[in-house]
Amino acid sequence: MSNGIRISITLLFLLGLCDKSDDAVDPEIFGELLFLDDDGAFARDIVKKYFKQAYDRMPSIETSFEAKDLDELYKHAHFLKGSSAMVGLRRINAIFEKIQYHTKLKDESGKKNIPESEAWIAIESLIKQSRVEHRSAEEELTEFFNELEFE
Secondary structure: OOOOEEEEEEHHHHHOOOOOOOOOEEEEHHHHHHOOOOOOOHHHHHHHHHHHHHHHHHHHHHHHOOOOOOHHHHHHHHHHHHHHHHOOOOOHHHHHHHHHHHOOOOOOOOOOOOOOOHHHHHHHHHHHHHHHHHHHHHHHHHHHHOOOOOO
């Protein structure tokens, strides 16, 4: 695939998923992944591995939540925050950043102290939100890579 075609495909993708009102995917990071090879196979592989890791890690997150283990939950959230940033998944990254703050009994900005009970309520909601965001991002990226194969 030529650079011109890759740029066009990338721009169409980014315009569809990365408009100003919806920061689901970081266009710079995802664009860099796409430019690492000619056909997008490397990016597709990285994205698939991310989702496998994320889905494999979710039971540990849920177990840590049920056990009320803030330290363990912090470690899992930190891992997924970093992994999601690597593939440019902004909303997912933001969710796990907030979980990290809450495990330290801080508000979503990481600045203000909050009661532990409030942190657990927020964490539960964020875990549910992460499941929804993962499914949505996986569907969108799978569709993108399927369309890329037909170019």
